[in-house]
Amino acid sequence: MKKQMILLTVILMVTSFVCADEYESYYAHSYARLNYVNGDVYVQRAGDLGFEQGEVNLPLIEGDKLGTRDGRAEIHFGYKNYLRIDRDSQVDLLRLPREGDDLIIIHLLEGSVYLRVNNLRLDKGIEIHTPDSSFYVLDNGLFRIDVQGSLSTELYVLEGEMEAAGQEGSVAVSRGERLLAENGAFQYIDDYNARSDESFADWNRSRDSFQNQNVYRSYLPAELDEYESELAYYGRWVHENPYGYVWVPNVHYSSWRPYHYGRWSWYPVIGWTWVSSDPWGWCVSHYGRWHWRGGLGWYWIPQSHWRPAWVHWHHGSNYIGWAPLSYWNRPGVILNNRFYGQYNGYYPSNSRALTVVHKNQLQSRHISKVALQGAGVNQLGRMSLSSRQPGVQHVRNLDRTVSMRASQVMKRSSVRTVTKSFTSRSNVRSSEVNPSNRSRVVSRSSTTRSTPSRSTSTSRVSTPSRSSSSSSSRTVRSTPSRSTSSARVSTPSRSTSTSRVSTPSRTTSSSSARVSTPSRSSSSSSSRTVRSTPSRSTSSARVSTPSRSTSSKVKKK
Numbered sequence: 101m102k103k104q105m106i107l108l109t110v111i112l113m114v115t116s117f118v119c120a121d122e123y124e125s126y127y128a129h130s131y132a133r134l135n136y137v138n139g140d141v142y143v144q145r146a147g148d149l150g151f152e153q154g155e156v157n158l159p160l161i162e163g164d165k166l167g168t169r170d171g172r173a174e175i176h177f178g179y180k181n182y183l184r185i186d187r188d189s190q191v192d193l194l195r196l197p198r199e200g201d202d203l204i205i206i207h208l209l210e211g212s213v214y215l216r217v218n219n220l221r222l223d224k225g226i227e228i229h230t231p232d233s234s235f236y237v238l239d240n241g242l243f244r245i246d247v248q249g250s251l252s253t254e255l256y257v258l259e260g261e262m263e264a265a266g267q268e269g270s271v272a273v274s275r276g277e278r279l280l281a282e283n284g285a286f287q288y289i290d291d292y293n294a295r296s297d298e299s300f301a302d303w304n305r306s307r308d309s310f311q312n313q314n315v316y317r318s319y320l321p322a323e324l325d326e327y328e329s330e331l332a333y334y335g336r337w338v339h340e341n342p343y344g345y346v347w348v349p350n351v352h353y354s355s356w357r358p359y360h361y362g363r364w365s366w367y368p369v370i371g372w373t374w375v376s377s378d379p380w381g382w383c384v385s386h387y388g389r390w391h392w393r394g395g396l397g398w399y400w401i402p403q404s405h406w407r408p409a410w411v412h413w414h415h416g417s418n419y420i421g422w423a424p425l426s427y428w429n430r431p432g433v434i435l436n437n438r439f440y441g442q443y444n445g446y447y448p449s450n451s452r453a454l455t456v457v458h459k460n461q462l463q464s465r466h467i468s469k470v471a472l473q474g475a476g477v478n479q480l481g482r483m484s485l486s487s488r489q490p491g492v493q494h495v496r497n498l499d500r501t502v503s504m505r506a507s508q509v510m511k512r513s514s515v516r517t518v519t520k521s522f523t524s525r526s527n528v529r530s531s532e533v534n535p536s537n538r539s540r541v542v543s544r545s546s547t548t549r550s551t552p553s554r555s556t557s558t559s560r561v562s563t564p565s566r567s568s569s570s571s572s573s574r575t576v577r578s579t580p581s582r583s584t585s586s587a588r589v590s591t592p593s594r595s596t597s598t599s600r601v602s603t604p605s606r607t608t609s610s611s612s613a614r615v616s617t618p619s620r621s622s623s624s625s626s627s628r629t630v631r632s633t634p635s636r637s638t639s640s641a642r643v644s645t646p647s648r649s650t651s652s653k654v655k656k657k
Contacts, residue, residue, distance in 0.1 A: 126370060127199040128406035129178040133382050134158040136307070139171025139187070142506035147368055150496030151506035157375050157382045161367060162196040167509040168211070172300075174307060177204060180218035180326045181226070184307060186211050186300045190515050194229075197221075205229070208253075210515045212246045214304045216311075217260065224263065224524055233281035234522040236263040238272060242308075249514050252282040265522035284522060319345045323404040327383040334380040338396070343427060346391070346399040349380065358390045358398060358424040359411055360455050361468045366494035372462075373408035385409060390424040390432060392439040392453070401427050412485040414447065414456070419472070419480065420490045421456035423447065431485045446482035456480065462492050465499075 134143070134154055141154030146163025154166065154173055166173060167190040175183040177197070181204075185191060189211020195203060202221040206228045217226060217240050224236040228245055232253035235245065241260015247253050255264055261274045267284035280287045315328045319337045335349040349356075362376040362385075376385045384390075388403045389410060412431045414421035423431040426441030433440040434452040447454070456477050461470045497503040 126406050126408075127197070128386070129197040129202065130161065130199075131367075131370075131406075132160040132178070132193065132196060133176040134160055134166075134173060135176040135182065136174035136184075137171070138173070140169035140505070140509070141171040141173045142167050142169075142502070142509050144506065144510050145496075148496075149366075149494070151503045151510075152365070153499070153502045153506070155375065155377075156379055157362075157377075157385070158365070159367065159373055159375070160193060160196075162193060165190065165192045165510060167191075167506070169505075169509050172303060178326070179221060180216075180311065181220075182214075182216045182307070182311070184214040184216070184304050186213065188514075189213065190510065190512075203227075207518045208245055208247050209517065210247055210249070210512070212244065212300060214300075215243045215245070216304075216308060217241055217243075218312075227521075227524075229518045229521045230281075231516040231518055232266075232283055233286075234265040234524070236265065236270075236524045238263055241275070242304075244304075247516065250516060252280055255279045255281070263524055265524055267522070270522070270525045284520070319347070320402050321404040324383060324387060324402065330380055331383065334378075338399070340391075340393070340396075340399060343391075343401045346401050347384070348396060348399045349378070349384075351378075351397075355468070356398065357453060357455070358400075359385065359409060359422060360471065363465050363467055364462055366463075367408070370408045371489045372492075374411075377466075389427045389429075391426060391441060392432065392434055394437045412487055413490055414454075414483045414485050415488070415490055416459075416480065416483075418459060419456050420459045420462055420492065421454055421480075421483065421485070423451065423453045423455070423485060447485045449477050449480045449483055454483075459490070459492055462490065463495060463498060 134141075134156060137154045137156050143152045143154055143158065143160065144150075144165040144167070145152060146161055152158065154171070160166070160175060166175070166185065168185055168187055170187055172187060173185045175185070175193075177183070179202075183191070183206065190209045191213065192207040192209065194207050195205035197204060202225055204226045206226075208228055208230045213228075215226070215228065215237070217237055220226065220237055220240055224238065226237040228235045230245065230247050230253040232247070233255070235243070235255060237243070237260070239260035239262075241262070242258040243260070243262050244256040244258065245253065246256075255262065255273060256278050257273050257275055259275055261272055263270050264273050264279050264281065264286065266281055266286050268286070271279075271286070273279050278288075310329060311326075313329055315332050317337075318325060318328055320328055320331070331347055335347050337345045337347055340346045359374055359376075361378060362374060362381065364372045365375050367373050374381075374385045376382065384400045386406050386408070387410075389401045390398055391401060392398050409422075410425045411422040412425060423433070426432040428442045430442050430444075431447055432451075432453045433443040433448060435448060435450070439453075449456075454477065455467065456472045457464065457467060457470050458472075461467075464470045
């Protein structure tokens with residue numbers, strides 16, 4: 101028995117090595133995940149690939165643009181770093197991480213965003229440029245940026261520290277501080293009144309609450325630990341020999357199978373990529389392998405290499421088919437309630453792991469609704485599957501209504517452009533301080549402001565507040581919002597002492613919000629909300645977001 105286990109381990113190591121070598125050109129963090137969608141959210145694809153309606157699990161690549169109307173969205177960049185986008189906003193993903201260089205550059209052209217940074221991989225490795233100023237992240241933290249039409253840009257630092265660069269140089273802005281930029285010039289605001297509409301701040305807190313909650317036990321490889329809470333909510337872990345702990349999704353319909361509920365979208369370099377309609381589908385579609393067992397059903401085996409989809413393809417004259425790969429990198433087969441992970445020879449068309457569509461329907465928004473069933477599949481006879489993707493031509497702007505609405509959002513007259521990026525100063529570091537310059541950046545306790553000189557400053561990583569607020573509207577989420585709050589507190593002003601980084605304790609609370617799995621309907625609704633991660637936020641206090649008032653300014657001397 102011991103010899104068999106050693107042999108199995110060697111085989112698995114060799115298989116994993118071969119697999120890693122075959123797909124090493126795919127760098128997972130070059131593909132951001134549209135992590136949350138609520139309302140009207142649209143994506144303008146890079147490379148003139150047209151428009152798409154935003155949906156959870158849609159990959160975003162360098163050069164994509166995202167615009168909202170009456171909707172909100174969250175982008176996950178990996179490493180627990182998130183960009184949360186408010187209504188009537190537009191962002192351009194100018195640069196995404198590349199292998200060996202994790203720099204992220206974002207243009208915010210209109211509206212408001214929260215940037216949550218939990219793992220800054222590079223010094224100033226995340227940049228946000230607006231028409232009025234450029235911002236460079238110095239520390240892990242939480243930052244809000246508002247572009248107010250043709251007027252100005254406001255920066256609020258709720259946690260951490262960020263460098264603001266303009267025409268006269270740059271300055272470090274720390275926790276509890278606020279800055280106003282107009283056409284590259286910095287001005288400051290005394291007024292710190294709370295906004296009357298705090299729904300965006302409440303939503304941001306609710307997202308933070310879930311994404312920072314603790315899980316009882318970790319089963320995933322270290323590279324995937326940010327998906328622990330999502331998978332814990334939507335499934336369970338069981339021990340399955342010889343693979344160890346595997347994940348079983350909570351699905352309650354017998355027709356479910358991997359790569360069946362969702363759609364295919366084409367991208368440069370990586371080709372046809374799976375977009376799962378299951379809110380938890382990102383991790384288990386782009387990593388790992390799938391097996392099946394009677395009495396347990398489909399289960400997912402974690403692995404850490406990323407791919408557009410772990411499937412092998414059938415290429416017929418009129419039909420395209422695919423099946424999920426097993427742990428052994430062979431297409432899985434289910435015959436007579438038995439799973440075969442190393443099936444040799446022709447692939448049986450009556451396997452319950454197989455999905456087949458007409459080649460003209462490969463881009464259908466709902467593969468499960470157009471897939472061949474029963475006799476329609478069996479008539480195809482013996483099939484050969486391979487890793488080669490189908491040579492079906494991508495068709496842009498299939499949905500004319502979506503294209504028209506997206507174009508209107510992206511071309512709003514209120515959208516400004518970033519004509520100049522202001523350069524970061526190398527001597528603005530979180531490890532340096534010049535106390536005489538602290539009064540040049542506004543804090544809650546300040547009463548007078550002056551125009552900033554080129555200054556340096558320290559920073560600290562502060563422990564985030566785990567507070568949030570609930571919403572009365574019913575939504576469909578991949579992760580539920582369970583939030584309550586009863587009081588508000590102002591964001592603390594910056595202390596000169598250095599604080600240690602600590603893990604926030606998790607709080608829990610009841611909520612009236614219901615959680616449901618997205619239905620498999622082909623019809624869409626602008627009010628339908630789909631989220632990729634649940635928000636389980638609670639707190640007895642809320643940090644109020646400063647108002648966007650510009651009425652009180654101190655002009656440059």
